[in-house]
Amino acid sequence: MRLTNSGIEYDTAPTRFERLKMKCKELRWSDLKTTKFLISTTTTIFALTGLLLLILGIIVLGNYNEYYLFLGPYFFVVPRFVIVTAVFIFFTAVLGFYGAISEKYKIVLAYLALLVTILIFELSITILAFQLEEDAFGYINQQIQRDQFPFSDRSFLLAWDDLQREKRCCGIYGRGKYDIHPLPITCCYIPAGARSPFECTTDNAYYATCDSRLSHFMGKYAYIIGVVAATVTCLQVIIVAVVSWIAYRLKSKKKIPQHGFIMKDTLKIEPPNPSVIDYSRF
Template identity: 30%
Template sequence: MKIKMRSCGPSLIKYVLFAFNVLFALSGLGILVAGAIVLADVNEFNHFVEGRVLAPPIVLIVTGLIIFLIASLGCFGAIKESPTLLLTYAVLLAMIFIIELAVGIAACVFKSDLEGMLKNSLMESIKRSNHEDNVAWDNVQRKLMCCGVDTPADWKAISLNKTLPASCCQPEFVDTAAGNCFDSPALGKDKFFQEGCVGKLKERIDKNAVILIGVGIGIAFIQILGIVLACYLASAIRRQAN
């Protein structure tokens, strides 16, 4: 026969845990949205980035879905006053905590290797200069307003045709008929973007890494409260049952 909780303390914890899990479910949706936004932004330049850059936001999206399900289990366990469900919830919460910490740490570690990885990828792409590479370069140069790896001179030095693409031109100077800038020398500082793309890409990915680190680690530590509440409530229910 189920024993009702009469103690004010455990009863209060039950409702606190329920409220916590409602907020926790909403945080899961927040993690999912943050992961999706970062993935969409980084995926726009996926020709130049490795799978390691795409992995953290994908992990956060999956984690957000799992958190929503776990929070539902926590709410159900609190209302039903089931020690088994509550302890299962606490274990699952601890596992998600570890995953989120790992994602945050991986994002921190990856930042130190990011510039070198991007530079190698961009160099190899500009050397190949095939159709796929050129389309990707046009996309990144127009959207980030940059040219070449470090400087526009990279196109003259290492590309196959030794010429700058039209996407290096500032928009107001593009000659669509000629596919280049209006009456400009090869490296004309007045009409070509002068910043290299490696710095612009790194800056873009760094901003996304800050989002991942903040969301992943921030919510991970909040989950400790959920683990403590669930374990305390499960222990209190068992004590009353004995």
């Protein structure tokens, strides 16, 4: 604070933005190339990809669970694999941050080996997700045809009603080939103000089949998993390349004393031995 001739005080302390600007000016390019900074940055990006995969896997698994009776275990392999990979990423990121702090070659090498393993996982997720998108219609159609007749099971009837109501579909083969007459009321759109008795017939039933609607819904989520996994895989390739270069640098530093270079901490200065003169001969 200072007082001018007019008696007005001004605050001369730097603002937060000015302090940040001063720190950025003090940051040198050599600081950005340090082992600790590079490993910390790449590991942070790596952990964020794990968080993205975890959120995506939970969302997709939650949507798939709603239609478990019609999907079977095949559709749950990919989202569960995504979640397991995300958890594995978090544990690997802990090792990465420890390697950034310690800057030990063996720790970074172990971190690199786990990164390559996760890269294989992410590549597998990408392939499985796009394959799942292609097989969605055929597998769901086969699954629904196999399980369409146990109408005595109340849980199955409730699942069918929820599917037809939410996806606005009617049966497997459409409204014209439904085995029950009159049609279930969930096969029809009930307009506002409708009065009972309301009858669902082929004239006012939904036209779309449930297997096509469900396969489109599941195929969309499989496609999203494939795109996200492909993007994460590309980032993972860059991260593996950077960590490989860092491991090579640490290995080179470790071998420097063996090539004739003298390190300061390896020098040992010994005091000279004092010469003792025997005066008894004189």
